[in-house]
Amino acid sequence: MPAVSGLPDDVEPGACSAFRTALDRVGSKWGIAIIAVTSGGPVRFADLHRAVPGISRRMLTLTLRTLERDGLLIRTVYPTVPPQVEYAATDLAKDLFASTRALSDWAEHNHERLEAARLAYDNDEESARQYH
Amino acid sequence: MPAVSGLPDDVEPGACSAFRTALDRVGSKWGIAIIAVTSGGPVRFADLHRAVPGISRRMLTLTLRTLERDGLLIRTVYPTVPPQVEYAATDLAKDLFASTRALSDWAEHNHERLEAARLAYDNDEESARQYH
DNA sequence: CTGGATCCGCACTGATACTG
């Protein structure tokens, strides 16, 4: 049964929930950055840590585990001394990264518009407050 | 200066940060759902509440404010009794929603693969734990 | 009907220290 008469009733089960599924996997704070870096080829932990500015080693580890769990990353351990671990994006991850492009483009083309909208909104807020 | 030699050094300033910008706007738990519903035309608050299953009125209000602030939603108040408020997606939001399609498609086509990968990973974890 | 205000639990995240 449609939740609202006259409205498309396949909003939630359709594209939206699928989008959220993707977001839950890749929408984490560092997910895309890591996939982006590892898309070029295997990268070591320390290099990854340097390549993603601002990430802590803890979050790097956690995010890597999640991505590996979802089959987006291949983790290769070389039993050397000192130990060496390489992470590489799978084809699945590369597809995902490519699917990300449209959204990036949108953001890139419209971030000024968003900025302007926010400023305008905040200004209206402020002037409206002058009437208590 | 490149963070990692041999690696593309425009990972963060490029597509990735733009993607994160978009995510910060629309990656909230309910953002896309609301944009999806309001893309078809103006929708009232109560109808929106029914059309997005699981959302609380509080989060609906908060998310609507954010979207309106970013110029993604138009809020129209009819000074009737009882009050009536309609929300409609702007063209900007509709573009954003369209840019979302690629990611939704990816999720739709690959969610089984993700599921399988997770099961396999968890099984390996479990059997590895048997050796303490 | 459409919110605002408040309280509160929880999950994400970072800092730090420690280990194989």
Place this chain on the structure above:
DNA sequence: CAGTATCAGTGCGGATCCAG
């Protein structure tokens, strides 16, 4: 080098009550 363990802060999100 590549993690793990623990502690603590922060903000999101829900529940509830109140208001125009």
